[in-house]
Every structure is written in structure tokens, then in C-alpha cells.
Amino acid sequence: KAGVTQTPRYLIKTRGQQVTLSCSPISGHRSVSWYQQTPGQGLQFLFEYFSETQRNKGNFPGRFSGRQFSNSRSEMNVSTLELGDSALYLCASSSPSQETQYFGPGTRLLVL
Amino acid sequence: DQQVKQNSPSLSVQEGRISILNCDYTNSMFDYFLWYKKYPAEGPTFLISISSIKDKNEDGRFTVFLNKSAKHLSLHIVPSQPGDSAVYFCAASYQGGSEKLVFGKGTKLTVNP
Numbered sequence: 001k002a003g004v005t006q007t008p009r010y011l012i013k014t015r016g017q018q019v020t021l022s023c024s025p026i027s028g029h030r031s032v033s034w035y036q037q038t039p040g041q042g043l044q045f046l047f048e049y050f051s052e053t054q055r056n057k058g059n060f061p062g063r064f065s066g067r068q069f070s071n072s073r074s075e076m077n078v079s080t081l082e083l084g085d086s087a088l089y090l091c092a093s094s095s096p097s098q099e100t101q102y103f104g105p106g107t108r109l110l111v112l
Numbered sequence: 113d114q115q116v117k118q119n120s121p122s123l124s125v126q127e128g129r130i131s132i133l134n135c136d137y138t139n140s141m142f143d144y145f146l147w148y149k150k151y152p153a154e155g156p157t158f159l160i161s162i163s164s165i166k167d168k169n170e171d172g173r174f175t176v177f178l179n180k181s182a183k184h185l186s187l188h189i190v191p192s193q194p195g196d197s198a199v200y201f202c203a204a205s206y207q208g209g210s211e212k213l214v215f216g217k218g219t220k221l222t223v224n225p
Binding site for chain 1: 144146148153154155156157158161201203212213214215216217218
């Protein structure tokens with residue numbers, strides 16, 4: 001089985017721009033979660049989607065949004081980028097019968 | 113407010129010895145705990161988990177211990193190998209689900225040959 005894939009792997013943007021990141025979960029997994037990893041804050045939960053619906057949400061501003069498609073692929077969008085949004089964005093998928101999440105390699109975003 | 117804490121940013125051990133990584137949590141609602149390993153430029157990889165109804169879970173060289181009264185868990189790696197060198201994250205969730213994980217900030221383990 002292919003693992004979780006994320007595109008692009010690296011991205012450079014400037015302040016004020018917006019960005020869209022993509023995640024393809026493991027085949028058969030319907031839950032997709034997003035996390036932000038920064039040196040100071042560690043891994044922080046952004047949101048989780050299941051069957052095209054946002055089921056859980058972390059404590060991030062409304063500039064961070066996401067969606068999930070009928071094939072379980074997910075995108076997250078960050079609008080009006082700030083320097084502090086520079087981070088590694090990780091996507092993870094899981095199935096209801098599994099008690100763990102499987103992570104993709106992440107997208108490293110640099111905001112200049 | 114950090115609900116999951118890994119107070120040791122780094123740990124160095126000799127090959128063949130035991131590595132003990134510690135994690136404390138504050139939220140008594142947490143009922144499921146996981147350990148992940150992360151290499152640079154890769155996503156975290158699941159290692160081992162434990163439910164709050166247990167106090168120990170083993171998988172090969174990895175054992176996780178849970179002390180609910182102390183809100184403390186630890187990961188033991190025996191024997192440690194150079195390939196174990198990575199950042200280890202402790203994570204917790206509640207209501208038995210793993211969809212929303214609260215992570216500690218990680219401990220960088222270095223196993224010296």
C-alpha cells in the first residue's frame with residue numbers, strides 16, 4: 001500500500017500571499033488530520049476531516065482552512081501568510097479500525 | 113498551556129544500553145497514548161501505543177509504561193541501537209480516538225556506537 005503523500009514538498013511564499021497544500025491519504029483511510037510543526041511549538045493539531053466534514057479543530061486562526069474531497073484527498077489553505085507561518089505542515093491519515101495515524105513526509109513552507 | 117510535556121530535549125546513550133524517554137501530561141481526560149519517532153525530512157513514524165486501561169505494553173525492543181496516578185509515561189528501548197537515533201514524540205488523545213493528537217515537543221535521542 002502506498003503511504004500518505006503530500007505535495008508540494010517545499011514551498012516559498014511571501015507575506016500576504018496564500019498557499020494551498022495537498023494530501024493524499026492511504027487508500028481506504030477516510031480520516032485526514034493536519035498538523036503544524038515549528039521549532040518553538042512542536043507539533044500542533046490544526047484540524048481533522050472525515051467523510052468531507054471537519055470533525056475536529058485546533059486553536060488556529062481562521063486564516064487556516066481545509067477541505068476534504070469525496071476520494072478522501074484533503075487540502076489545507078493558509079491565507080494572508082505571515083512570517084510565523086513558516087513551518088513543516090504534516091498530514092496524517094487513519095481508518096476507524098486503527099488506533100494510530102500514519103504521517104506523510106510533510107510540506108516545508110517558508111514565508112519571506 | 114502545554115498538556116503533554118517532554119522535559120528532556122535531548123538524551124545520549126551508548127549502544128546496547130537502555131534508553132528511557134519520559135513524558136508527563138496534565139489532562140486527566142487523556143486515555144490513549146502513543147510514541148512516534150521522527151527522522152529529519154520525514155514525517156513521524158508510529159512506534160507503540162498504550163491505552164489507559166493498561167500500565168505496560170511491549171513490542172520487541174520497545175516498552176511503554178503508563179503511571180496514571182502520576183500522569184506519567186515512559187518509553188524504554190532495550191538494547192539501544194545507533195539506528196534509533198531520532199526525535200521521539202509522545203502524544204495523547206481522549207475518547208479512544210487518535211484523530212486529534214496532542215504532542216509533546218520531542219526528545220532527541222542519540223545512540224553512540
